[in-house]
Amino acid sequence: MAKQLVLRVGRERSVVRRHPWIFSGSVAEVRGSPQAGETVDVMATSGEWLARAAYSPTAHITARIWTWDPDELVEADFFARRLRAAVQARDDLLRDGSCTAYREVYAESDLLPGLVLDRYGDVRVVQFLTQGSERWRAEILDVLGSLHPVNGIYERSDAEARTLEGLAPREGVLAGDVPERLEILENDIPFLVDVRHGQKTGFYLDQRESRALIRRIAPPGRMLNAFCYTGSFTVAALLGRSEEAVSIDSSAGALALAKDNAARNGLADERTVWVEGNVFEELRGLRDRNESFDLIVLDPPRLAASASHVPRAARAYKDINLLGLKLLKPGGLLVTFSCSGGLSPDLFQKIVAGAALDAGTEAQIIGWLGQPGDHPVRLAFPESRYLKGLVVRRAEAPGNPKPVFRRKTGLG
Numbered sequence: 001m002a003k004q005l006v007l008r009v010g011r012e013r014s015v016v017r018r019h020p021w022i023f024s025g026s027v028a029e030v031r032g033s034p035q036a037g038e039t040v041d042v043m044a045t046s047g048e049w050l051a052r053a054a055y056s057p058t059a060h061i062t063a064r065i066w067t068w069d070p071d072e073l074v075e076a077d078f079f080a081r082r083l084r085a086a087v088q089a090r091d092d093l094l095r096d097g098s099c100t101a102y103r104e105v106y107a108e109s110d111l112l113p114g115l116v117l118d119r120y121g122d123v124r125v126v127q128f129l130t131q132g133s134e135r136w137r138a139e140i141l142d143v144l145g146s147l148h149p150v151n152g153i154y155e156r157s158d159a160e161a162r163t164l165e166g167l168a169p170r171e172g173v174l175a176g177d178v179p180e181r182l183e184i185l186e187n188d189i190p191f192l193v194d195v196r197h198g199q200k201t202g203f204y205l206d207q208r209e210s211r212a213l214i215r216r217i218a219p220p221g222r223m224l225n226a227f228c229y230t231g232s233f234t235v236a237a238l239l240g241r242s243e244e245a246v247s248i249d250s251s252a253g254a255l256a257l258a259k260d261n262a263a264r265n266g267l268a269d270e271r272t273v274w275v276e277g278n279v280f281e282e283l284r285g286l287r288d289r290n291e292s293f294d295l296i297v298l299d300p301p302r303l304a305a306s307a308s309h310v311p312r313a314a315r316a317y318k319d320i321n322l323l324g325l326k327l328l329k330p331g332g333l334l335v336t337f338s339c340s341g342g343l344s345p346d347l348f349q350k351i352v353a354g355a356a357l358d359a360g361t362e363a364q365i366i367g368w369l370g371q372p373g374d375h376p377v378r379l380a381f382p383e384s385r386y387l388k389g390l391v392v393r394r395a396e397a398p399g400n401p402k403p404v405f406r407r408k409t410g411l412g
């Protein structure tokens with residue numbers, strides 16, 4: 001008997017609209033005892049066939065849809081077609097060679113739930129994040145072997161998402177040679193990447209366009225890069241018009257690589273100060289010392305892991321943006337990000353507006369930033385939009401809200 005998930009009344013609506021997730025609360029019945037990762041038919045209460053999905057018995061997202069086409073079978077060929085289509089789309093997008101690192105497969109957005117594939121020049125890094133992608137690991141690795149060849153393939157299936165799926169972390173070399181450090185080009189800027197120990201798969205590829213923008217708009221003077229990781233925004237700003245930069249991160253390993261990235265780009269030591277510390281505290285220290293900057297980048301880690309964490313995260317975002325605006329010189333630029341998917345672009349803008357008000361600064365948004373085209377957002381899956389950024393310019397004139405003096409009118 002075919003293995004099936006039968007949905008509760010009305011829960012077929014999102015599936016029909018091609019949303020790929022089926023939550024545990026939407027399932028009325030599981031038929032045929034499917035194993036974790038096995039392909040199941042998704043059925044409406046009426047008995048109508050809706051989709052084919054991968055089953056994740058213990059996860060809150062119980063199934064992720066592979067296909068809405070009844071004629072499309074989930075088998076080795078399916079992965080070959082989907083992977084090649086995704087990789088081809090990136091070739092079309094980034095063909096001029098000025099960028100050698102980019103995301104080749106972005107999970108649900110490329111109709112391959114749970115699979116991420118990043119290209120770092122001659123090395124590919126793969127992540128199997130769900131029961132479904134894990135089930136097809138061997139077939140997917142076969143397809144990787146048939147794509148245009150690279151020197152090495154590394155697995156970084158160590159993201160926290162795997163825990164939710166009931167999967168243990170796994171990482172290591174899958175094929176060929178993977179050097180301890182490799183070098184990529186991003187818009188012709190060389191960066192060193194550690195795909196074995198770095199965060200995510202080694203580099204924040206999703207900030208490529210924002211780095212290019214910062215290089216272009218960095219004003220002369222001092223830059224502050226909070227949550228600098230391996231220093232990519234610092235390098236971009238200093239290759240632009242920034243003269244010196246203070247960069248803060250809590251990770252000593254990231255800072256070591258950041259220093260090497262600055263040196264690799266020929267930036268003199270005197271132009272950079274690297275601070276190992278907690279940004280929330282370091283910003284207060286800078287404020288207490290009356291420091292000020294012409295450009296400030298705030299790119300914190302995901303402060304809200306899910307919608308329920310948004311209120312607390314909102315306070316943290318406000319805190320750093322308030323401090324950032326206070327540290328900004330009149331006429332200076334604040335480039336501020338949130339990569340929390342659960343926090344909407346609207347709410348993020350409101351938080352920054354609240355911060356400006358409390359900081360007593362008049363400011364304008366002069367740019368909206370987001371994830372680049374190798375991290376596409378499927379129209380039917382708006383959750384895949386997670387990265388948003390604002391370029392905020394503090395007014396030249398003080399323009400501060402004037403303190404209000406109430407005239408003592410007295411009586412009579």
Ligand code: SAH
Nearest residue numbers: 204207227229249250251278279299300301
């Ligand atoms: N802008 C970077 C990516 C930043 S990721 C780039 O484009 O490469 C977020 C960084 O914040 C990570 O490097 C992490 O080590 C650091 N981090 C997390 N919490 C922190 C804290 N409280 N204080 C300082 N750094 C922190």
